[in-house]
Amino acid sequence: MDEEIVALIRKRNEKGIEILINEYAPLIKAIVKKHLYNLGQYHEECINDVYLGVWNNIHSFDKEKNILKNWVAAITKYKTIDYKRKYLKDIQQVDISELNIESNFNLEKEVLQDEIAEETEQLLKTLSPKDKELFIRLFMDEDSVQEISRDLNMKPAVLYNRVSRGKSKLRSLFSRT
Numbered sequence: 589m590d591e592e593i594v595a596l597i598r599k600r601n602e603k604g605i606e607i608l609i610n611e612y613a614p615l616i617k618a619i620v621k622k623h624l625y626n627l628g629q630y631h632e633e634c635i636n637d638v639y640l641g642v643w644n645n646i647h648s649f650d651k652e653k654n655i656l657k658n659w660v661a662a663i664t665k666y667k668t669i670d671y672k673r674k675y676l677k678d679i680q681q682v683d684i685s686e687l688n689i690e691s692n693f694n695l696e697k698e699v700l701q702d703e704i705a706e707e708t709e710q711l712l713k714t715l716s717p718k719d720k721e722l723f724i725r726l727f728m729d730e731d732s733v734q735e736i737s738r739d740l741n742m743k744p745a746v747l748y749n750r751v752s753r754g755k756s757k758l759r760s761l762f763s764r765t
Contacts, residue, residue, distance in 0.1 A: 590656040597646045605639060612657065616664050623668035623707075630671045637671075638664045653760060662759065672704050711758060719754045726751065 589611060596604025613635075620634050641663045649659050708728065712720045722740070725731040737744045 591651070593656060594646060594649060594651070597643060605643060608642060608660070609639065612660050615657065615661060619661060619664040620668055623665065624671055627671065627675055630675065634667050634671045638667050641667060669704065669707055672700060672707075676700050676704065714757065715754050719750055722747065722750055723754060 589607070593604050593608050593611065596607065598604075616635055616638050617631075620631050620638075624630055624634060638660070642660060645663070649656065708724075712723055715723065718740075722736065725736050726733070733744050733747060736742075737747050740747070742750075
């Protein structure tokens with residue numbers, strides 16, 4: 589079944605996505621509900637982005653390294669983290685005038701930030717301290733490659749290589765769970 593799904597999607601045949609949905613929708617929905625439990629307004633959009641992510645990235649799936657179920661689960665987990673970040677950015681832009689609403693808003697924001705930090709820490713704990721710092725600065729703090737390269741006295745090409753190896757390591761470790 590998985591080989592058929594992958595082959596169809598690689599040929600850009602929509603039947604592959606239909607079969608994937610029939611086979612893995614319960615898994616995807618469960619992961620989305622677990623990680624976006626309090627963000628129901630994002631569930632459908634996130635699930636659709638998972639399917640789009642599978643469609644657009646099927647070329648990176650390697651059956652020798654992973655099974656499709658775990659690969660789809662990893663994409664889903666990464667998408668939920670993206671949606672938590674999106675929601676956090678959205679609520680940071682809201683103008684709040686009433687004190688009691690602001691209090692609830694700040695509490696929700698703080699809880700969400702803690703969740704994102706915890707999930708990110710779990711993902712990054714397998715990297716070396718230097719690679720972990722690199723990922724945090726590049727992807728969380730959104731520092732530029734030039735700035736990081738200058739601060740760490742590292743050529744941009746070396747930085748890109750470390751990021752690439754780190755991403756590969758995270759993918760392989762995450763997909764085993």
